Amino acid sequence: MKHIAILGASGSIGTQALDIIASNPNVFRLVSCSIGKNIDYARKIVQVFEPELLCMQYEADAQTLEHEFRNKKTEFTFGDQGLVDVVSLSSVDLVLNSVIGSVGLLPTLAAINEGKQIALANKETLVSAGHIVMEAARKNNVEILPVDSEHAAIFQCLQSAKSSAELKRLHITASGGSFRDLSYSELKDVTVDMALKHPNWSMGSKITIDSATMMNKGLEVIEAHWLFDVGYSQIETIIHRESIIHSLVEFVDGSMLAQLGVSDMHIPIQYMLSYPERLPMPATMDLSLIELGALHFEAVDIKKYPCFKLALDAGKIGGSMPTVLNAANEIAVNAFLENKIKFIEISKIVEQTMLAHDVISNPQLDDILEIDHQARTFVEHILL
Incomplete structure (x- = not known):
């Protein structure tokens, strides 16, 4: 129990x-x-x-x-x-x-x-x-x-590794979000309702917007950096529209392991609650590769997803910058959900907040709490 x-x-x-x-x-x-x-x-x-x-x-x-x-x-x-x-x-x-x-x-x-x-x-x-x-x-x-499906997938794949020396690269998959078939110029007119229609997953409003901007995937890269103790050069993100392969791990001998499953968060949640044991899931959770037929992959268009690039930049800068990125994004996304700003303004507000910040290289907890507060206040002033 x-x-x-x-x-x-x-x-x-x-x-x-x-x-x-x-x-x-x-x-x-x-x-x-x-x-x-x-x-x-x-x-x-x-x-x-x-x-x-x-x-x-x-x-x-x-x-x-x-x-x-x-x-x-x-x-x-x-x-x-x-x-x-x-x-x-x-x-x-x-x-x-x-x-x-x-x-x-x-x-x-x-x-x-x-x-x-x-x-x-x-x-x-x-x-x-x-x-x-x-x-x-x-x-x-x-x-x-x-618990995130991508990190849960990596965690499971890494169970086969005896040491971190065997790991070459992590491949984190991304659906591309609600607007993966739109060009950047078309994003200026998207609405909240449009952004909340994720093609594969049923999620809360904030994370669904983060998926549409791909900020969510950038945050996942930073999270993977800490969870698995790997450098940013060892983490690659790829668009995988079907959301069946949740992530892959590449080893130094050229082998790659992937974790596959239907788009249902019950699976990673249950595994992490029951870990290291596995419990049965209902038959409705079964994945049929024959019915699926094919899987597709493509590169991330950085120009189309400026929030993703901002997250990567913040992670590589390190120190207090990811704190600023996260705080600014939370306020900006909430403003979009309340129809106070346009979708494409989310990235512009986050970038403006990051540019105004003087990075602390090794912030302590009190520093982080204060920087988080300052970043939120900065964005709120922008929104006035």
């Missing part, structure tokens, strides 16, 4: 994780979770799973639930400290971090410092503070299990 804490239980990853927990009651138990603003979904979780602790974003919602469920075993908390409380319960074995944005950083560090196993679906944690997070993981002998 694994005792699970979920940060972001009402999001796309979180709800799928709850599906898996509910389908395997003899394997997993939900101990604690955070919800955000969705109080109706919080009520459902309490009724179905009866966790020990549930965190809401706002105190008023936590108080409402506490009154409604005063005869239940569940306790309620709220805010940033509540996220730390969720992961810090002594009964928690594994923390699934599936919140969106850099808000996932501090609870992840808290969980690592207490020796909890981490299933990471919050790439911003490593983008903003990869050097701090990975050092804490090494110090506390904590293995970080990557």
Whole structure:
């Protein structure tokens, strides 16, 4: 029995994780979770799973639930400290971090410092503070299990390697997002509704927009750099429209291993929750290569995806620049979703914020938190 804490239980990853927990009651138990603003979904979780602790974003919602469920075993908390409380319960074995944005950083560090196993679906944690997070993981002998389909694929392929010396290159696949068949000049007129129609995956709004700009793929490259301890010259990104091969690993002897599967996040989520064991999945998850017929690959058009290049640049610059990249992108994407800016302005705002930043080569946690705040404030002033 694994005792699970979920940060972001009402999001796309979180709800799928709850599906898996509910389908395997003899394997997993939900101990604690955070919800955000969705109080109706919080009520459902309490009724179905009866966790020990549930965190809401706002105190008023936590108080409402506490009154409604005063005869239940569940306790309620709220805010940033509540996220730390969720992961810090002594009964928690594994923390699934599936919140969106850099808000996932501090609870992840808290969980690592207490020796909890981490299933990471919050790439911003490593983008903003990869050097701090990975050092804490090494110090506390904590293995970080990557939930993103691309990193989960690489993780599985690397199980065959005896040492990092056998690794030559990582190949991260990308669908190309909602606008892969449009030219850059055509992107100036795209709408929010158009951007949210991903061709292959069902995801939350922020990550779907990041997929359309391919910022998401750039963040994944930075994340892979930290997760697998490889240089940026060893990471290649390729467009793979079918999203069947989730990533590939190339070894020094010329061999390549790929992980294939249907476009369903239940698969990597379940594997990381059950790791190192594998659990059966429903037959509907089967992949038929005969029905698929063919797989296609193409190079990334850097001119079409300026956000992708900005992410690569930020990763190679290092230091505090990825923190700025991530913070600026979060605010810019939110502005686009609220119809305050055009789609093509996302990259321009991120670039402007990066150009205004004086890089700190080895930022500490307090530096990162302050730089994150400053970058967000800078973008908010641009949007006025």
